[in-house]
Amino acid sequence: MLSKTYKLCSWNVNGIRAVEKKGFLDWMKDAEMDVVCLQETKAQPDQLSEALLHPIGYESYWSSAVRKGYSGTAIYTKTSPILAMTSFSDALLDGEGRIVLLEYEDFFLFNVYFPNGGSGAERLAFKMKFYDRFLHEIESFRKKKPIVICGDVNTAHQPIDLAHPKANEKTSGFLPIERAWMDKLFAHGYIDTFRYLHPDEAERYSWWDMKTFARSRNIGWRIDYFIVSEELKSSIQSADIHADVMGSDHCPVTLVLGRKE
Secondary structure: OOOOOEEEEEEEOOOHHHHHOOOHHHHHHHHOOOEEEEEOOOOOHHHOOHHHHOOOOOEEEEEOOOOOOOOOEEEEEOOOOOEEEOOOOOHHHHOOOOEEEEEOOOOEEEEEEOOOOOOOHHHHHHHHHHHHHHHHHHHHHHOOOOEEEEEEOOOOOOHHHEOOOHHHOOOOOOOHHHHHHHHHHHHOOEEEHHHHHOOOOOOOOOEEOOOOOOHHHOOEEOOEEEEEEHHHHHHEEEEEEOOOOOOOOEOOEEEEEOOOO
């Protein structure tokens, strides 16, 4: 039983400074989320405005890549966490600013920007190593508290999760090896919250290719997730994808966890 209700949001913003110019802070104010997790922030904290670092009502936690203008994650939270971590003493997990972990009373929240494996065999190998190392990490934390994972997983799990599954069977993001890792994750007792509540809902995507203007035709992929350990299954109240929110090539996804009345 959770101590309270949590309204959580995850969004790959494809550049926090770019999305700031497109009304991000107004959107966040109107969305009234308890926690907002961002991926692909592409910035160091010293490059950001005071308004982005300290929006009214929120604390912020940032993890930046060594390479400037690349990767990066952040969490805005209304409730001060018990613990905040951006380093796991592992170069594989730490070097590209891909994880922010916050501990709350009821769970550990991992905000993750998983690697893209599309630039060749070496990068795909890095992605798969990251996946396996991450699963080992969360299983360790799970011994203490339930787990919530959100972010851009960079893999569509099933054919229902992308517009053209057949055409993309040899494309990173829908390769058998990537999908098999997601099978393994769920076999360890983790739940894809959107698919749990909407098992047959098709044409619900969270990313669209900008170069081909795919969003206007809804030719997309569902690669952004909220995933919870099964201990939280009874607390899942809603999970949604907000394709109407513009500003990035991804859209926000949300999860509400709370007590059952």
